[in-house]
Amino acid sequence: MIYLDNAASTRVDPRVVEAMLPFFTETYAVASSQFSHTPGILAKEALDRARSVIAERLGAGPDEIVFTSGGTESNNLALKGAAAAAGPKRKGIVCSAVEHTSVLHTCRALEKRGFPLAVVPVDGEGFVDLNRLEEAVTDQTAVVSVQQGNQEVGTLQPLDAVADLCRKKGALLHVDASLSFTQTGLDVRSIPANLVTVTAHKMHGPKGIGALYVRKGTALEKIQHGGYMENDLRAGTENVAAAVGFGKAVEIADDASVESVRLLQKRLFALLLEAVPDAQVNGPADPAKRLCGNVNVSFPFVEGESVVLHLDMKGIAVITGSACFSRSLEPSYVMMAMGYSHERAHGSIRFTLSRFNTEDEIRRTAEACREVVEALRRISPLAKKE
Amino acid sequence: MSIPYTKKILEHFMHPHNVGQVENPDATATEGSPACGDMVKLSLKVDAPTKTITDIKFESYGCASNIATGSIITDLAKGRTIDEAKAITWQKANEELGGLPPVKVHCAVLAVDALKTAIENYEHRHGLLKEKVPTDEKIVMKRLSRVINPLAGLDVVRTKIVTEVRIEAGDVTVFVELPEDHQFAANLRNEIQERIEPLWDVRSVNVVFRGK
Structure with a gap:
C-alpha cells in the first residue's frame, strides 16, 4: 500500500511506540504533584519532559503548554476559552474562510452565542486577503484565528x-499549526501568537494527544471542568x-526529513503534470509557499471519487475534494472559498506525503494516475x- | 470490508459495459452536469418496426455509482422494446447491482432518467406520442428545469437566468441572461438545444444571450 493521506494521519514512528510502551504497563499511575507517591511522580516527570520538548520547539516556556486530546480540542479551547474570557467590549471573532472545520464550526457556534463572526476570504491560491482581514479586525475583536498551513491545498499563511x-488592534491571535508543527518553523518569540494549536498524529505521533500553547498573561477560560490539571486549563486525567x-x-x-519530503513533493508535482494532460495545480504555484508534503492537482473531465477508487484498487491511498466523496455531498469548501469551479473541485486529488514515502512510490503513483x-x-x- | 460497494458495482465500475456513443443514433439524452459532479450521456439505436433497442451506449463523468449504473442500465435496456425499457426503474438497477449505499442513490437515478429522456425524445421524433400536445412555454420551461446553470450548480429556471421563451410556428427562442462571450455560453447553448430540439413539433431552437 502506498499511503499518501498523511494530512489526515500518519504512521506512528516505531521509536515513538517504543517510548510509549512503558507508560501502559509500568508507569501507569496518574501524573500528580511532587508530594505524591513514586509512580505518580515518575508519570509527572515523563509528562513534563514531553511538555518541555514541545515548548522548546515553539520557543515557549513549559508552563505555557496545555496538553489536550488533539487539534480539535485545542482549537475549541483556544476559541471558546478566549471568547469566554474576553470582556463585554471585545466580542468579535475573526477567522479565515479556509480554516479547519474544528475552527470554522467552533466560530459559528460562538456566533450563535452572540459573538459576532467575520469570515475573511482568501485569494485563488488560498492566501488570506490581508486588506479584508485589516477591515475585519477592530478594537472590538476578541480573537483572530488563522491557520499556518492549509489541510487541503497546503497554503502557508503570512503569519507575520x-x-x-492583531497586535495593532489588541486582538488575540490563535494559530492552528496542526499540520505544520515541526515542518514549517513557528517560533512564538518572532510570531507573537497568543494561542497555538499543535497535534501529534499528523507528525508520526499517536492519535488522541495535542497541545495548546497559551502565552503567559493570555486570558483564557477552561471549557472542560473537573480537576485542576494542566495549569487549571484542562480537566481530565x-x-x-x-x-x-x-x-x-x-x-x-528534524529538518532533514522536511527536506526529503520537499524533494518528493517537487518530484510528484513534476511527474503528475507530465503524466496527465491538462492537469492543474491547486493552491500556491510556488511549492515553497505550501506545506512540504502537500500536492493537490485537478484532473479535468473526470470525477475525483472514481479516481480515488481506481487508485485504491492499485494500492494507493489518496482523497479528493469532490462532492461525491464528502459526507455532506458538497464540494470542498476550501476550493469553493478559493473561487474554483465545482468541476475543478470534483476533479481534485490530494496527495500528502511523509518521510516514510519513497521516490519509487512517487513514480508509481504518477504512473497509476x-x-x-x-x-x-x-x-x-x-x-x-482523438 | 472497507469500500461500501458490492462486488457487482465494482465490476461494472472497473469494466463498464456499452461505453461510448452509438453511430448515427436514433435518440440521445444527457442528464446531470459537470457542476453537479455527475453526468450521463446516452445514445441509442431503435429498430423502428419492432421498436426494439438494438444498440445503446453511455458515457459518464461521475463517481463509481454513476458509472456502474450507466453500465447496468444499458445492459438491461439492450434488446428490449422501448416500452419495456421505459419500465426500468432505479430500484431495478439498484437491485441488479446488489444495492448502492443510500447516499449514492441519486447517482443511479441520473442514468435511469437519461434512459427515460432518450426514449421520450425518440417518441417525439418518431410519431409515437399518444397525445400530441403543442409545445408551449410551460413545456419548454419544464425541460429546461433539467439544465444546470454552471455558475450556481442549480437549474437555469430556478436561478432565473432563462428570462424569456418565444415560440413561433415550431421555432423556439430561449433568452439567457449571460454575456455571449461567457466561458459557459457555448456549452449552455448546446445543452438547451439538446433539451428542446427533440420535441415533436419543434423545428429550430435559437438561444439568445443578452447578458450584462
Whole structure:
C-alpha cells in the first residue's frame, strides 16, 4: 500500500511506540504533584519532559503548554476559552474562510452565542486577503484565528502580517499549526501568537494527544471542568503515554526529513503534470509557499471519487475534494472559498506525503494516475477524443 | 470490508459495459452536469418496426455509482422494446447491482432518467406520442428545469437566468441572461438545444444571450 493521506494521519514512528510502551504497563499511575507517591511522580516527570520538548520547539516556556486530546480540542479551547474570557467590549471573532472545520464550526457556534463572526476570504491560491482581514479586525475583536498551513491545498499563511494586524488592534491571535508543527518553523518569540494549536498524529505521533500553547498573561477560560490539571486549563486525567509519544515524535522530527519530503513533493508535482494532460495545480504555484508534503492537482473531465477508487484498487491511498466523496455531498469548501469551479473541485486529488514515502512510490503513483485518468476520460462525455 | 460497494458495482465500475456513443443514433439524452459532479450521456439505436433497442451506449463523468449504473442500465435496456425499457426503474438497477449505499442513490437515478429522456425524445421524433400536445412555454420551461446553470450548480429556471421563451410556428427562442462571450455560453447553448430540439413539433431552437 502506498499511503499518501498523511494530512489526515500518519504512521506512528516505531521509536515513538517504543517510548510509549512503558507508560501502559509500568508507569501507569496518574501524573500528580511532587508530594505524591513514586509512580505518580515518575508519570509527572515523563509528562513534563514531553511538555518541555514541545515548548522548546515553539520557543515557549513549559508552563505555557496545555496538553489536550488533539487539534480539535485545542482549537475549541483556544476559541471558546478566549471568547469566554474576553470582556463585554471585545466580542468579535475573526477567522479565515479556509480554516479547519474544528475552527470554522467552533466560530459559528460562538456566533450563535452572540459573538459576532467575520469570515475573511482568501485569494485563488488560498492566501488570506490581508486588506479584508485589516477591515475585519477592530478594537472590538476578541480573537483572530488563522491557520499556518492549509489541510487541503497546503497554503502557508503570512503569519507575520496577520500578527501585526492583531497586535495593532489588541486582538488575540490563535494559530492552528496542526499540520505544520515541526515542518514549517513557528517560533512564538518572532510570531507573537497568543494561542497555538499543535497535534501529534499528523507528525508520526499517536492519535488522541495535542497541545495548546497559551502565552503567559493570555486570558483564557477552561471549557472542560473537573480537576485542576494542566495549569487549571484542562480537566481530565493526563494521557501520559500519548504525551510521551508526542514528545518523542517532536524530538525525532528534524529538518532533514522536511527536506526529503520537499524533494518528493517537487518530484510528484513534476511527474503528475507530465503524466496527465491538462492537469492543474491547486493552491500556491510556488511549492515553497505550501506545506512540504502537500500536492493537490485537478484532473479535468473526470470525477475525483472514481479516481480515488481506481487508485485504491492499485494500492494507493489518496482523497479528493469532490462532492461525491464528502459526507455532506458538497464540494470542498476550501476550493469553493478559493473561487474554483465545482468541476475543478470534483476533479481534485490530494496527495500528502511523509518521510516514510519513497521516490519509487512517487513514480508509481504518477504512473497509476496516468492510467486511471486515461481510462476514465475514455468514458467521459466531457473529454476530447482523438 | 472497507469500500461500501458490492462486488457487482465494482465490476461494472472497473469494466463498464456499452461505453461510448452509438453511430448515427436514433435518440440521445444527457442528464446531470459537470457542476453537479455527475453526468450521463446516452445514445441509442431503435429498430423502428419492432421498436426494439438494438444498440445503446453511455458515457459518464461521475463517481463509481454513476458509472456502474450507466453500465447496468444499458445492459438491461439492450434488446428490449422501448416500452419495456421505459419500465426500468432505479430500484431495478439498484437491485441488479446488489444495492448502492443510500447516499449514492441519486447517482443511479441520473442514468435511469437519461434512459427515460432518450426514449421520450425518440417518441417525439418518431410519431409515437399518444397525445400530441403543442409545445408551449410551460413545456419548454419544464425541460429546461433539467439544465444546470454552471455558475450556481442549480437549474437555469430556478436561478432565473432563462428570462424569456418565444415560440413561433415550431421555432423556439430561449433568452439567457449571460454575456455571449461567457466561458459557459457555448456549452449552455448546446445543452438547451439538446433539451428542446427533440420535441415533436419543434423545428429550430435559437438561444439568445443578452447578458450584462
